Amino acid sequence: MTRQAASPGLRILVVEDDATHGEVIRDVLEQEGHEVALATSGRDGVALLDAQPVDLVVTDLRLQDMDGLEIVGHCRVLREGQAVPQAIVVTGYGTVEGAVNAMRDGALHYLQKPLDLGILRETIRAAQSRIALERQNRELQTAIDKSYSFPGIFGQTHAMQRVFDVMNQILDTDATVLVGGESGTGKELVARALHYAGPRRAKAFIPLNCAALAEGVLESELFGHEVGAFTGATAQRKGRFEAADGGTLFLDEIGDMPLSTQAHLLRALESGEITRVGSNEPLQVDVRVVAATHRDLDTMVREGRFREDLCFRLRVVQLELPALRERLADLPHLVEHFLAEASERHGKPARIVATETLDILMSYRWPGNVRELKNAVESMVLLSRGETITPDAVPPYVRPAAGDTPDILKSLSGLPADDVERALITNTLRDVGGNRERCSQLLGISTRTLYRKIKVYGLSGHGQSADPAGSD
Ligand SMILES: Nc1ncnc2c1ncn2[C@@H]1O[C@H](COP(=O)(O)OP(=O)(O)OP(=O)(O)O)[C@@H](O)[C@H]1O
Ligand SMILES: [Mg+2]
Numbered sequence: 001m002t003r004q005a006a007s008p009g010l011r012i013l014v015v016e017d018d019a020t021h022g023e024v025i026r027d028v029l030e031q032e033g034h035e036v037a038l039a040t041s042g043r044d045g046v047a048l049l050d051a052q053p054v055d056l057v058v059t060d061l062r063l064q065d066m067d068g069l070e071i072v073g074h075c076r077v078l079r080e081g082q083a084v085p086q087a088i089v090v091t092g093y094g095t096v097e098g099a100v101n102a103m104r105d106g107a108l109h110y111l112q113k114p115l116d117l118g119i120l121r122e123t124i125r126a127a128q129s130r131i132a133l134e135r136q137n138r139e140l141q142t143a144i145d146k147s148y149s150f151p152g153i154f155g156q157t158h159a160m161q162r163v164f165d166v167m168n169q170i171l172d173t174d175a176t177v178l179v180g181g182e183s184g185t186g187k188e189l190v191a192r193a194l195h196y197a198g199p200r201r202a203k204a205f206i207p208l209n210c211a212a213l214a215e216g217v218l219e220s221e222l223f224g225h226e227v228g229a230f231t232g233a234t235a236q237r238k239g240r241f242e243a244a245d246g247g248t249l250f251l252d253e254i255g256d257m258p259l260s261t262q263a264h265l266l267r268a269l270e271s272g273e274i275t276r277v278g279s280n281e282p283l284q285v286d287v288r289v290v291a292a293t294h295r296d297l298d299t300m301v302r303e304g305r306f307r308e309d310l311c312f313r314l315r316v317v318q319l320e321l322p323a324l325r326e327r328l329a330d331l332p333h334l335v336e337h338f339l340a341e342a343s344e345r346h347g348k349p350a351r352i353v354a355t356e357t358l359d360i361l362m363s364y365r366w367p368g369n370v371r372e373l374k375n376a377v378e379s380m381v382l383l384s385r386g387e388t389i390t391p392d393a394v395p396p397y398v399r400p401a402a403g404d405t406p407d408i409l410k411s412l413s414g415l416p417a418d419d420v421e422r423a424l425i426t427n428t429l430r431d432v433g434g435n436r437e438r439c440s441q442l443l444g445i446s447t448r449t450l451y452r453k454i455k456v457y458g459l460s461g462h463g464q465s466a467d468p469a470g471s472d
Pocket of ligand 1: 370
């Protein structure tokens with residue numbers, strides 16, 4: 001972030017009913033590079049404040065038609081999408097009391113008449129720095145709000161922003177959602193976020209792992225049962241559907257649900273009614289279903305292991321979570337987050353990750369995705385000796401063994417070197433979200449060399465082919 005340069009000029013409104021005096025102030029401020037509007041009455045001042053964006057108001061305290069304090073107060077009226085203008089008041093001799101009141105009402109400074117133009121310039125410069133800082137904070141906050149649109153879920157890469165976009169679009173609906181993605185990519189996290197950020201949050205979020213239960217038990221867990229429905233059913237029991245009434249039912253590992261249960265689930269989803277095992281009486285339920293699986297349901301449908309109609313019914317909306325290796329640009333941020341969490345939990349001072357350590361983490365494939373990263377960071381925190389996490393704290397399975405030829409390199413033997421290099425640069429650039437500096441670090445070449453190769457191979461910044469037809 002390089003916004004340290006000279007602060008941009010301000011939009012200033014001068015309210016002064018002595019026109020000559022007002023013009024002097026205006027000229028001085030314009031010479032300082034600001035955009036200045038002059039109002040020669042309180043009423044005009046208020047009108048201008050409402051009509052155009054203003055960063056700073058310089059107002060006389062004693063106006064003919066209005067108390068300057070009213071102008072200060074009017075600055076605090078919230079205007080959609082605009083920051084509250086700051087105010088500086090100008091007071092005549094012997095009205096310090098008014099200045100004190102103005103400061104209490106939120107004015108930034110007061111200046112005494114007769115105006116010392118040097119002091120005026122200095123005061124405005126101080127206000128300018130403050131306004132610039134506030135503006136920067138606001139922009140940063142907007143960027144943060146946008147990138148972490150769901151509490152606890154981190155992801156600034158396009159891949160994750162796309163996920164957040166879809167989540168935002170479906171938050172207020174009852175649409176059934178199917179969340180896909182490899183193990184540890186955050187499927188359950190997303191399901192919970194959809195519930196707790198949506199209109200059903202006051203009601204229950206009920207998870208059920210379909211892989212953990214035998215067929216009969218799963219049926220009665222889902223739909224409940226009546227007394228005597230099966231051997232051992234000595235009491236009536238409500239199922240998870242009923243427990244989730246008004247809320248969300250999270251069906252985890254839906255790909256592992258037996259075919260017969262799939263048929264019952266489909267019926268429940270289509271009719272909005274369930275029937276307890278051993279009963280003939282349907283019950284109305286109002287449940288949003290979010291399902292998750294790490295399996296490829298299309299293949300399962302082709303192989304006859306998953307009902308096609310249920311598959312369609314579940315994926316009214318499909319959210320496919322990217323693997324961590326496909327969004328490596330998020331890794332440093334996730335590391336930082338998990339580091340803070342783990343060092344606090346274990347009371348360890350570890351706070352800094354050495355560059356070489358980060359390089360190792362960036363080079364690993366992370367088959368267990370974010371969960372594996374979280375565990376690795378925790379273990380690194382526990383094994384670190386000081387504030388800095390050095391490479392020796394990295395778990396051995398993450399660290400490449402010296403002298404090893406990775407299997408993947410063995411399979412490249414005999415391929416044209418240019419093709420391999422092109423693919424290497426393309427993939428690495430994509431993984432780091434187009435960050436060329438990071439890419440060159442990982443590849444061990446200078447950024448200049450990288451730029452040259454990007455040009456030679458006709459790649460765009462993100463590692464895609466520069467040919468527009470080839471980009472997504
Ligand atoms: N984007 C993310 N930001 C922060 N933490 C994350 C993110 N994704 C996953 N995690 C963390 O990683 C761990 C695994 O997430 P979760 O249980 O949601 O994964 P999953 O996809 O359901 O995995 P599995 O298929 O193995 O059940 C959790 O501790 C979760 O908090
Ligand atoms: Mg899970």
